[in-house]
Amino acid sequence: MEFVGPEGLRLDGRRPLEMRQLHAELGVVENANGSAMFEMGNTKVIAAVYGPHEVHNRSQQLWDRALVRCEYSMAAFSTGDRRRKGKGNRRSTEISLVIRQTLEAAILTNLMPKSQIDIYVQVLQADGGTRSACINAAALALAEAGIPMRDLVASCAAGYLNGTPLLDLNYVEDSGGGPDVTVALFPKVDKVSLLQMDSKMPLEHFENVFQLAAEGAKAAARYMREVLMENTQNLARLVTAT
Amino acid sequence: EEGASRIVLPGDVVFGLAAQAQNKVLRLGSGLSQDADRVVAIKAGRLNHAKSKLWVEGSQKRYIPSAEDSVIGIVIDRRAEEFLVDLNAPVLGLLPILSFEGATRKNIPNLKEGAVVYGRVVKAHRDISPALSCLDASGKGSGYGPLKEGYLFECSTGLARSLLGTPTYPVLEALGKSLAFEIAVGVNGRVWVKSDAPATTVLVSNAIINSECLSAAQQHILVQKLLQAAK
Numbered sequence: 001m002e003f004v005g006p007e008g009l010r011l012d013g014r015r016p017l018e019m020r021q022l023h024a025e026l027g028v029v030e031n032a033n034g035s036a037m038f039e040m041g042n043t044k045v046i047a048a049v050y051g052p053h054e055v056h057n058r059s060q061q062l063w064d065r066a067l068v069r070c071e072y073s074m075a076a077f078s079t080g081d082r083r084r085k086g087k088g089n090r091r092s093t094e095i096s097l098v099i100r101q102t103l104e105a106a107i108l109t110n111l112m113p114k115s116q117i118d119i120y121v122q123v124l125q126a127d128g129g130t131r132s133a134c135i136n137a138a139a140l141a142l143a144e145a146g147i148p149m150r151d152l153v154a155s156c157a158a159g160y161l162n163g164t165p166l167l168d169l170n171y172v173e174d175s176g177g178g179p180d181v182t183v184a185l186f187p188k189v190d191k192v193s194l195l196q197m198d199s200k201m202p203l204e205h206f207e208n209v210f211q212l213a214a215e216g217a218k219a220a221a222r223y224m225r226e227v228l229m230e231n232t233q234n235l236a237r238l239v240t241a242t
Numbered sequence: 243e244e245g246a247s248r249i250v251l252p253g254d255v256v257f258g259l260a261a262q263a264q265n266k267v268l269r270l271g272s273g274l275s276q277d278a279d280r281v282v283a284i285k286a287g288r289l290n291h292a293k294s295k296l297w298v299e300g301s302q303k304r305y306i307p308s309a310e311d312s313v314i315g316i317v318i319d320r321r322a323e324e325f326l327v328d329l330n331a332p333v334l335g336l337l338p339i340l341s342f343e344g345a346t347r348k349n350i351p352n353l354k355e356g357a358v359v360y361g362r363v364v365k366a367h368r369d370i371s372p373a374l375s376c377l378d379a380s381g382k383g384s385g386y387g388p389l390k391e392g393y394l395f396e397c398s399t400g401l402a403r404s405l406l407g408t409p410t411y412p413v414l415e416a417l418g419k420s421l422a423f424e425i426a427v428g429v430n431g432r433v434w435v436k437s438d439a440p441a442t443t444v445l446v447s448n449a450i451i452n453s454e455c456l457s458a459a460q461q462h463i464l465v466q467k468l469l470q471a472a473k
Contacts, residue, residue, distance in 0.1 A: 033303045052304065052332035066332070106252075108275065108284055113369055115332030143252055146302030148284040150275070151253030188253035225251055228286055232249050234455060235301040235400055236288040 034145025038137035042127035047137035051117035065109035070100035155184035156216030183213035187221035250283035273298025301400025305430035307366035314428030343383030392436030416465035
């Protein structure tokens with residue numbers, strides 16, 4: 001299958017180094033302490049954050065920092081064929097762990113000892129890059145909830161097909177058998193928080209693909225900052241009265 | 243420190259300490275953290291600068307306890323010497339059973355689970371459960387204590403601070419001119435309203451909840467509309 005046509009266009013008309021359109025909204029789940037919806041092309045996810053609050057299971061309480069829990073699940077209607085079990089399967093457990101580790105590195109957990117922060121991410125529409133979209137949505141939700149973080153976390157994925165590095169793979173490209181490198185980083189300090197790859201890739205191409213994914217993450221970070229800034233400005237306008 | 247009233251996001255460098263050559267004392271309040279030679283914002287909000295203190299003020303749904311805050315708590319349980327109180331905070335607060343006006347060993351307030359209390363945070367630190375009291379600093383009640391009847395609802399911490407701030411919050415001013423009601427505001431994002439008629443309580447609560455993102459003029463219009471509809 002040809003993933004990059006003769007004119008240099010991909011299956012959905014993008015150039016190899018082009019990201020999909022990003023769209024984010026904050027405060028989409030009223031009941032949650034912080035929430036966000038993040039779209040990367042057709043991939044659409046919602047993140048809801050609850051906390052910090054008392055630990056429900058006393059035996060898991062950490063004396064010197066907050067306990068961070070994360071649950072990733074896919075809605076039954078998120079993929080082409082109706083999915084029977086969207087959580088509790090191996091893939092969901094792994095992605096839950098990955099998202100939790102990535103975000104825990106950003107949260108200043110030592111400021112809230114003996115408390116618990118719950119992060120729920122749900123995929124509504126899956127078209128490749130759900131891991132990245134979930135990390136981005138969760139980071140925005142945490143910022144909206146006012147949970148102290150050392151920096152925002154932004155994420156993007158890149159792959160390598162037909163001899164070309166491709167940024168932000170969609171589902172068809174992801175299923176193409178090539179590698180899928182996911183990068184999450186702290187944009188302000190330029191440090192990597194997550195680096196994952198599946199499948200195999202010749203070593204000489206890795207640096208390029210990694211850099212490409214990192215650039216994509218930085219672009220996502222710029223957009224996330226805009227959205228968060230606008231939301232904070234709307235709320236902060238009221239507070240200046242005191 | 244120029245432009246100290248700007249919006250900051252987590253990770254933003256507020257200023258580099260190396261650039262501040264003078265020997266000045268600057269206190270960092272909530273929302274800021276010192277990272278080696280830089281001061282970094284760790285929360286999204288407005289950067290405020292008053293006297294020698296710098297802090298970030300944002301509006302959240304969850305409350306972080308701080309000393310001298312007036313809060314509305316919900317009693318969860320009673321231990322031997324204190325009540326466990328939910329403050330919408332990372333950990334439960336502790337309210338000693340004798341910290342009420344007129345409380346003695348023989349006359350302990352009989353607060354059951356679910357009771358609403360208006361109290362003051364005496365001590366708060368991240369490593370301890372916040373200590374509460376229903377007495378002010380001089381030992382008098384001054385409005386603190388159990389809140390009976392009435393209606394309790396939650397709001398953001400930003401709205402709660404505005405309700406308690408000066409000048410008087412426009413919605414409260416407008417409502418106070420036409421209606422009689424009692425109100426208690428906890429900076430932990432809880433508001434208690436009580437009045438003679440349920441319709442009045444509903445009107446006051448709706449006015450406050452819907453006023454969050456409105457300007458003073460818009461708030462006056464909102465109250466006018468609600469009062470008109472109630473007639």
